[in-house]
Amino acid sequence: MLRTLIQEVKASMGIYESDADQVYGLLAEFPNPGVLLDAAEATRKEGYRHFDAHSPFPIHGMDDAMGLGNAVGVGVSTFFGGLTGFATACLLQWWTGAVDYPLNISGKPFFAVEPSVPIMFELTVLFAGFGAVAGMLALNGLPRPYNPLFYSDRFEGVTDDRFFLHVAASDEQFDAEETAKMLRNLGAVHIELVQDDGLADS
Amino acid sequence: MADSVKQNTLLSWLVDPLQSTRETAERAYRFTGDRRSWLVPFLLGAALLVISALGGWQRPDDFFFAYLVGWTFLLTTALGGLLFLIFHHLTRASWSIVVHRINEGLIWAFPLLLLLGVPLLFGMHDLYHWTHADLYDPSSSHYDEILAGKRAYLNIPFWGARLVLYFAAWTIVSYRLYTLSVRQDVDPDPDIPAKLRSTSAWGLPLTGVTLAFASYDILMSTDPHWFSTIFGVYFFSGGILSAVSVIALVALLLQKTGGLLRGVITKEHYQDLGKYMFGFTVFWAYIAFSQYMLYWYGGIPEETVWFQHRLQNGWQWHSAALVLFHFVVPFLVLLPRAPKRTSVVLSVMAVWLIGMHWFDLHWVTIPVLRESGGFHWLDFTCWLGLTGIFAGALMYRLRRHSLIPQNHPYLGESLHFENT
Numbered sequence: 093m094l095r096t097l098i099q100e101v102k103a104s105m106g107i108y109e110s111d112a113d114q115v116y117g118l119l120a121e122f123p124n125p126g127v128l129l130d131a132a133e134a135t136r137k138e139g140y141r142h143f144d145a146h147s148p149f150p151i152h153g154m155d156d157a158m159g160l161g162n163a164v165g166v167g168v169s170t171f172f173g174g175l176t177g178f179a180t181a182c183l184l185q186w187w188t189g190a191v192d193y194p195l196n197i198s199g200k201p202f203f204a205v206e207p208s209v210p211i212m213f214e215l216t217v218l219f220a221g222f223g224a225v226a227g228m229l230a231l232n233g234l235p236r237p238y239n240p241l242f243y244s245d246r247f248e249g250v251t252d253d254r255f256f257l258h259v260a261a262s263d264e265q266f267d268a269e270e271t272a273k274m275l276r277n278l279g280a281v282h283i284e285l286v287q288d289d290g291l292a293d294s
Numbered sequence: 295m296a297d298s299v300k301q302n303t304l305l306s307w308l309v310d311p312l313q314s315t316r317e318t319a320e321r322a323y324r325f326t327g328d329r330r331s332w333l334v335p336f337l338l339g340a341a342l343l344v345i346s347a348l349g350g351w352q353r354p355d356d357f358f359f360a361y362l363v364g365w366t367f368l369l370t371t372a373l374g375g376l377l378f379l380i381f382h383h384l385t386r387a388s389w390s391i392v393v394h395r396i397n398e399g400l401i402w403a404f405p406l407l408l409l410l411g412v413p414l415l416f417g418m419h420d421l422y423h424w425t426h427a428d429l430y431d432p433s434s435s436h437y438d439e440i441l442a443g444k445r446a447y448l449n450i451p452f453w454g455a456r457l458v459l460y461f462a463a464w465t466i467v468s469y470r471l472y473t474l475s476v477r478q479d480v481d482p483d484p485d486i487p488a489k490l491r492s493t494s495a496w497g498l499p500l501t502g503v504t505l506a507f508a509s510y511d512i513l514m515s516t517d518p519h520w521f522s523t524i525f526g527v528y529f530f531s532g533g534i535l536s537a538v539s540v541i542a543l544v545a546l547l548l549q550k551t552g553g554l555l556r557g558v559i560t561k562e563h564y565q566d567l568g569k570y571m572f573g574f575t576v577f578w579a580y581i582a583f584s585q586y587m588l589y590w591y592g593g594i595p596e597e598t599v600w601f602q603h604r605l606q607n608g609w610q611w612h613s614a615a616l617v618l619f620h621f622v623v624p625f626l627v628l629l630p631r632a633p634k635r636t637s638v639v640l641s642v643m644a645v646w647l648i649g650m651h652w653f654d655l656h657w658v659t660i661p662v663l664r665e666s667g668g669f670h671w672l673d674f675t676c677w678l679g680l681t682g683i684f685a686g687a688l689m690y691r692l693r694r695h696s697l698i699p700q701n702h703p704y705l706g707e708s709l710h711f712e713n714t
Contacts, residue, residue, distance in 0.1 A: 167630060198593065206590045209583060 099262065103142050105233030108260035116240040116288040117142075117260040118271055119247060120280035125151045128255040131278040133157040135257065138274060142263035146241075146256040166227040173223015174216045181208065181215035240288035258286075308405045309687045310694055312473060318480045319696035327552050332689035339682020346675040356672050358417030359663045364677035365411055366512060366659070367652045368684050370533030371540060372403035373505050376468055377530065378537050378570075380501065383471070383487075383494040389566055391708035392559050392698050396544045398475050399691040400537060401468040406687055408461045410680060424448040424518040441518055448515055456511055460504040467497035475699050482701035505530055513655070516662045520600040524585045531581045535574035536651035542567040543644040544688070546637055548697065555697055561635045562711050568634025571647060575628065578654075579621040604657065608667025612657045620650040652677055 099109060110116045122128040125147060132145045136159045145154060155161070189195075190203035200207070229235065241247050241258060250256055257280070259271050272283050316324060325331075350357025379397045382390045390397075418425050428434040429441050441448070470493040478486045506526025514525050522528075542564065548554045589597045604613050624647060633639040656673060664670075699705065 162631060171629070200593075206587050209587065 107233045108262045110288045111261040114289045115261040116286040119284045120257045120275040121282040122255045127279045142260035146250045169227030170224040174220035177215035177219025181212040310691045314694035323696045325693040332686045335682045336686025339679045342675045342679030355420040358420045360672040360676040364680040371536040374534030374537030375400040380494040383490045388704035388707040389711040398472045402472045404464040460508045463504045479696045531578040532651045538570045539644040539647040546641045565634045572628035575624045
């Protein structure tokens with residue numbers, strides 16, 4: 093139960109696990125971004141969930157085609173980052189000004205909201221920024237120095253001029269032959285079975 | 295003027311300087327409502343103003359201050375709309391083309407506002423302490439050395455001349471932006487966008503400077519001893535927030551109650567208007583707080599007295615409400631994506647922010663008149679009465695022309711605009 097949950101969370105970040113036969117998934121190459129976009133949409137409509145598209149540049153409409161939706165998580169982590177920053181600033185101003193080292197400066201109160209607001213504002217913005225970056229990294233499963241797709245020689249072209257769709261073996265519907273057939277029908281020019289035994293030196 | 299767009303007679307020039315170009319508008323962009331759309335708000339407004347005038351007979355000072363707040367509310371909103379339009383032209387923004395005509399309808403307001411401002415001239419003695427002659431007589435017990443020092447600037451002839459100058463400047467800028475855009479509807483001259491941009495280029499500094507001085511002359515001088523150099527920006531920040539809210543509200547009204555512009559103004563445009571509402575809420579708070587914090591830090595009596603008054607005798611509740619309802623609540627409501635794309639929430643927030651802008655001006659102005667906080671019924675009738683007339687004139691203009699600049703070269707981009 094917990095194991096499946098962790099697998100699902102990792103899959104939502106694009107980190108898929110190999111199946112019992114150490115098959116990581118199918119890597120299909122498509123001739124151009126338009127075909128890749130249509131293939132991603134068709135793959136989603138076939139019921140696949142554990143798949144990802146790879147291209148040298150962002151493709152307009154890919155989020156909708158893959159059914160990714162709006163990344164609410166980044167907004168939420170930004171908001172709570174901001175709240176944390178706000179609370180930190182309140183504590184910082186109060187503790188340094190009124191508790192740890194009270195100084196009488198031209199008769200002003202040791203702690204007051206007015207001079208603290210710029211600190212609250214700045215720390216809210218700073219921590220909201222941290223929250224946004226941390227949320228973005230976490231939801232993308234980054235940083236991720238190791239990806240089994242790197243074993244494919246053709247995949248090197250993904251940063252240059254090649255377009256790939258990867259369907260993970262962890263998907264419930266995955267079947268090496270059936271899925272390959274579907275991908276070929278969608279216009280894949282090359283299909284490759286990627287294996288991963290989880291050992292970095294293989 | 296080109297033959298295709300004609301001028302009106304002098305009286306209706308106040309409301310719309312152009313003859314109707316309704317017949318040339320594409321069917322999808324035509325206002326289909328009947329004359330009730332402008333007559334009802336106009337008559338309601340006129341009725342409320344008559345009631346206010348009757349109340350003013352009894353309580354002239356309450357009337358004049360309430361009228362000043364209501365009138366300034368409309369003036370700042372129109373000026374905010376003018377600057378909003380100017381910076382969209384200057385940045386060649388394409389997303390906003392579909393809401394430009396509503397904005398253009400909003401900014402042709404200055405001749406009418408000048409006329410609606412005439413009653414204030416009868417209340418100069420109540421509104422502006424610096425108009426009292428005995429302040430400047432060294433033998434009088436009311437002699438005021440500080441105001442005597444400001445007399446070269448604060449005197450009725452110069453004040454009146456300045457206001458005429460401001461209105462002339464705003465009228466010229468808005469006349470060009472409004473009429474050039476409407477002319478484009480009938481005559482798709484490719485030079486018009488460049489003319490709109492160049493007008494915006496000189497119109498921006500002209501409007502910015504005159505707006506700042508107008509804020510000193512109209513509002514700040516009601517408390518002539520007090521001064522704030524950020525007051526012009528404060529005046530602008532509330533006005534542009536109100537203007538964006540008005541644009542969003544009018545667009546939503548046209549769509550939801552009129553069934554117009556279906557598929558023309560979309561959720562994507564509302565989200566952007568919502569972003570501006572959110573952004574200017576924060577901007578207003580930033581400016582309002584900057585003004586307060588510097589005076590709090592300085593602690594100089596002649597500067598803090600203005601805020602001290604607003605933190606006593608019931609006014610402290612107005613100040614607290616301003617922080618909470620003009621900043622915290624709209625900030626949290628408009629922060630996520632969904633409310634900006636939900637028409638019910640966005641229209642509630644638009645009405646809310648328009649109301650808060652009035653409340654803000656009420657908080658700035660009325661403490662000069664009254665020692666203790668609260669409202670007088672005239673505050674509401676004057677505000678809503680003037681707003682009714684203003685809204686009637688806005689709907690009248692919208693009804694006479696295409697609801698969007700139908701020949702603008704960026705229209706296609708605007709129609710297909712999507713937030714990423």
